[in-house]
Amino acid sequence: MNPGLRASLADVLLALADDELILAHRDSEWTGHAPILEEDIAFANIALDELGHAGLWYRLVADLRGEDAERYPDRLVFHRPAGAFRNVRLVEQPKGDWAFTVLRQFLFDSAEQVRLKALADHPQASVAHTAAKILTEERYHLRHLQAWVTRLALGTPESGRRMQAALDQLWPLARQLFQPLSGEAILVEAGAWPASSALATQWQAAAMDFLIECGLTIPGQILPDESGRQIHSAHLEPLLSEMQSVARLEPQGEW
Amino acid sequence: MTQPTTALSEEQVWFELGTIPDPEIPVLSLVELGVIGAVEVDGQAVRVALRPTFAGCPALHTMRAEIDDRLRRLGAASVKIDLELDPPWSTDDLSPEARVKLVAFGLAPPPTPIVRIDEILAAPRRCPNCGSSETEVRNEFGPTPCRTIHFCRSCRQPFEGMKPI
Numbered sequence: 001m002n003p004g005l006r007a008s009l010a011d012v013l014l015a016l017a018d019d020e021l022i023l024a025h026r027d028s029e030w031t032g033h034a035p036i037l038e039e040d041i042a043f044a045n046i047a048l049d050e051l052g053h054a055g056l057w058y059r060l061v062a063d064l065r066g067e068d069a070e071r072y073p074d075r076l077v078f079h080r081p082a083g084a085f086r087n088v089r090l091v092e093q094p095k096g097d098w099a100f101t102v103l104r105q106f107l108f109d110s111a112e113q114v115r116l117k118a119l120a121d122h123p124q125a126s127v128a129h130t131a132a133k134i135l136t137e138e139r140y141h142l143r144h145l146q147a148w149v150t151r152l153a154l155g156t157p158e159s160g161r162r163m164q165a166a167l168d169q170l171w172p173l174a175r176q177l178f179q180p181l182s183g184e185a186i187l188v189e190a191g192a193w194p195a196s197s198a199l200a201t202q203w204q205a206a207a208m209d210f211l212i213e214c215g216l217t218i219p220g221q222i223l224p225d226e227s228g229r230q231i232h233s234a235h236l237e238p239l240l241s242e243m244q245s246v247a248r249l250e251p252q253g254e255w
Numbered sequence: 256m257t258q259p260t261t262a263l264s265e266e267q268v269w270f271e272l273g274t275i276p277d278p279e280i281p282v283l284s285l286v287e288l289g290v291i292g293a294v295e296v297d298g299q300a301v302r303v304a305l306r307p308t309f310a311g312c313p314a315l316h317t318m319r320a321e322i323d324d325r326l327r328r329l330g331a332a333s334v335k336i337d338l339e340l341d342p343p344w345s346t347d348d349l350s351p352e353a354r355v356k357l358v359a360f361g362l363a364p365p366p367t368p369i370v371r372i373d374e375i376l377a378a379p380r381r382c383p384n385c386g387s388s389e390t391e392v393r394n395e396f397g398p399t400p401c402r403t404i405h406f407c408r409s410c411r412q413p414f415e416g417m418k419p420i
Contacts, residue, residue, distance in 0.1 A: 041404075042396035049400065052311020059338070129340040136343050136420050137309060139372045140395055 001124065005190055008183035009124070010064035011086075012193060014076070015181050015229055016115075017057035018087035021077060022236070023108060024050035025243055029095050039098075042144060046105065049137050056130045063126065078247035082236045086182075086229040090173040092236040099152055099162035100170070106145040107174040107207065113142060114203040118194035146210065153214035164216055171219045178203060182228060262298045263330055269294055271329050272303070275321050278314040279399050280417075282360040285318060289348035292339040299332035304339035309400035309420070345369065346419050358383045363405065363416035372419070380416050382407035390414075 001009070027047035034040035058073035065072070091108065095101050116138065119131035152159040178200030187193035208218055247253070272294070273286040285291055292304035303322055307315055319336050326334045346365035349357075354364035363380040379390045387409035394404040395418070403416045 038394045038396075038404075041394060041398065045396040045400055048311040048313070049309065050311070052307075052309060056310050056338075056340075125341070129343075133307075133310065133340040133343040136345070140418075143373070143376075144395060 001192070005187060005192060006064050008187050009127075009192065010061045011183040012181045012187065013057050013064070013127070014061050015086040017054045017061060017076075018085050019091055019108070019177075020050045020054035020057065022085070022087045022239065023091040023105075024048070024054060025239060026091060026093075026095050027101075027105070030101065035098050043101075046141055046144075049141065053134045053137075056134065060126055060130060074247070078244045079251065082232055082240055083230065085232065085236060085240070087232075087236075088173070088176040088229060089225075089231075089233050090170065090176060092233055092239060093173065094235055096166070097162060099159065100166040102145060102148040102152060103163060103166040104170055105141070106149050107170055108177070109138060109141045109145055110207050110210070111174065111177045111199075111203045112138060114199050114206070115194070118199060123192055149211070150214050153211075153216050160215065163214075167211065167216050168219050172225065174207075175200075176225065176229075179226070179228070182230075261330070263296050263301065265294050265296050267329065268296055268301055268303075268326065268331075271325055272322065275318075275325055278317040278321075279401070280357070280360065280362065282356045283353055285322070287350065287353045287356075289344060290318065299330060300335070301326050301331045301333070302335045302337065305336050306339050306344040308344050312400050314399075344420070346417060349417075357417060361414065362402070363414060365417040365419035367419070369419050375419050380405055382410060382412070383414055384412055385410040 024047045027043050027050065030043045031040065031047070034043055054077075055073060058076055059069040061067075061076070062069040062072035090104065093100075093104070096104075113135075116131045116135045120128055120135065122128040122131065149163070153163045154160065178196045180196045181193075184193055184196060188195045211218060269286065269291075272291050273284045275285045277283045277285060277288050277290075280288070288308070290306050290308060292306045293302075294304075295302040303326075305315075305318065305322070322336055323334045347367045347369055349364070349367070357364045361383050363383050366375045366378055366380070369375055376392060376395065379388045380392075381388050382390050382405075385407060387407055389408040390405050391408070392403060393406050393413065397404045397415055397418070401418050401420075403418045404413060405416050406413050
């Protein structure tokens with residue numbers, strides 16, 4: 001793989017890693033606060049899984065950039081300013097109510113399935129193996145979230161109302177998941193990345209079918225926010241200042 | 256500290272790794288758990304390929320530290336631990352002996368082989384306490400990433416199972 005492609009591959013994988021990291025942080029905010037004990041345990045596990053997946057992608061970014069796979073991920077996580085993060089705005093939104101959390105996780109996980117299945121055939125073995133590994137764990141997430149979306153959407157009038165409100169807010173944000181990534185074009189041309197536009201069509205069809213079956217209404221034509229992953233909402237900075245606070249107190253610290 | 260100066264053998268390293276207990280399921284060694292993918296020895300330099308169970312498992316850090324410590328005590332001058340993901344770790348790799356040890360530990364062994372995850376999760380696990388198959392899954396997520404929570408309707412006790420992956 002030539003240096004230009006390597007650099008672009010590192011950039012697109014960084015976006016996937018940042019999505020997982022920030023979502024993991026939001027999920028972890030339910031620890032000790034989830035509506036029932038079983039969900040406290042489940043979401044703590046899901047958060048830990050997403051954090052682990054972020055770690056696998058960050059390691060690949062380190063390898064592609066010729067950095068130390070043991071140390072570079074911590075530098076990326078704890079010492080970058082908000083403007084350097086490449087996560088979608090979907091994952092940085094505050095955790096909201098349980099309906100919002102469950103639906104966001106469903107939208108993210110169903111989109112991730114589509115992307116991972118495409119990446120499992122990646123010509124670079126390390127990318128293909130990472131995608132395959134993550135897929136084995138993600139089966140549990142998707143099952144769990146589908147059950148919750150069904151339960152709440154078809155539950156009581158109040159739970160259904162909350163799910164619809166969450167969908168109205170999350171649907172436009174979720175579309176950013178498959179906005180073409182910066183650096184993607186040359187990789188797609190080289191056969192080294194699945195085109196986001198093709199994945200978007202596949203994901204939207206599957207996700208819409210499921211949500212409609214759950215009695216939810218897909219929000220009508222909305223103008224998608226075309227600003228890229230370098231633009232963040234006001235919610236990312238406070239999240240990072242909390243997440244990075246300890247590491248930044250002692251930048252050379254070891255633990 | 257005096258270090259042996261003789262070269263290590265792969266057998267010695269495998270034997271040593273076979274005596275390191277898994278941090279969360281201590282009745283199994285790292286070798287029995289299937290997380291050791293490969294061992295390469297070049298004189299006193301050792302490389303170990305570690306296959307993570309779950310990518311986010313906090314015990315991975317403990318495993319790495321323990322492997323490093325034990326192999327250095329054995330006489331390794333350098334220990335390199337690489338994460339290996341191909342093929343991904345699977346509970347299908349657990350030996351029959353390892354499954355028996357899990358039951359004795361109170362953990363229902365993971366059903367095998369995993370073809371369809373939905374089917375395998377729907378099949379009731381045998382209660383490790385009373386042996387009944389009148390059980391149900393209470394939570395597909397448990398106190399560690401690799402465990403599920405079940406309930407036995409016969410002895411009316413909750414129990415944990417190892418999560419098939």
